[in-house]
Amino acid sequence: MATLPAFSRKAEVPAEAxxxxxxxxxxxxxxxxxxxxxxxxxxxxxSKKIDNSRLVREPDPRARGACWSAIGAACVALxxxxxxxxxxxxxxxxxxxxxxxxxxxxxxxxxxxxxQLQEAELLSPExxxxxxxxxxxxxxxxxxxxxxxxxxxGAVAMVK
Numbered sequence: 001m002a003t004l005p006a007f008s009r010k011a012e013v014p015a016e017a018x019x020x021x022x023x024x025x026x027x028x029x030x031x032x033x034x035x036x037x038x039x040x041x042x043x044x045x046x047s048k049k050i051d052n053s054r055l056v057r058e059p060d061p062r063a064r065g066a067c068w069s070a071i072g073a074a075c076v077a078l079x080x081x082x083x084x085x086x087x088x089x090x091x092x093x094x095x096x097x098x099x100x101x102x103x104x105x106x107x108x109x110x111x112x113x114x115x116q117l118q119e120a121e122l123l124s125p126e127x128x129x130x131x132x133x134x135x136x137x138x139x140x141x142x143x144x145x146x147x148x149x150x151x152x153x154g155a156v157a158m159v160k
Contacts, residue, residue, distance in 0.1 A: 121127065132138075
């Protein structure tokens with residue numbers, strides 16, 4: 001019962017001595033801009049300069065072979081990865097191309113419909129009659145029209 005003696009000492013202290021003790025401990029005003037100390041601020045590390053300029057690395061013949069074998073393994077892995085992914089990438093690109101061709105086909109069909117409609121409007125008999133009246137054209141009389149029938153005798157004109 002470790003708390004029992006502390007409890008009994010508190011009861012023995014006179015009540016009027018406690019406020020006097022509180023007044024006696026006046027804390028100085030704290031600086032609001034003062035930072036607290038960093039942990040392990042008292043530890044000082046010394047860094048010694050080491051000169052390795054005279055140190056020469058010894059060549060390792062096995063390291064060169066290991067490096068080339070690692071490069072070869074990476075190339076083989078890259079080739080396998082490329083051969084595995086190439087068909088799916090080609091299929092995706094072909095799908096994009098197919099969709100763009102379908103969109104172009106739809107655009108061309110719409111353009112064809114518009115052109116056929118314009119052609120039908122331009123060749124309509126009503127429009128042609130309006131143009132003929134605007135240029136003072138009349139229907140020819142029966143004797144004004146001459147039909148040329150080509151003779152099929154095989155004679156062809158030659159230019160020399």
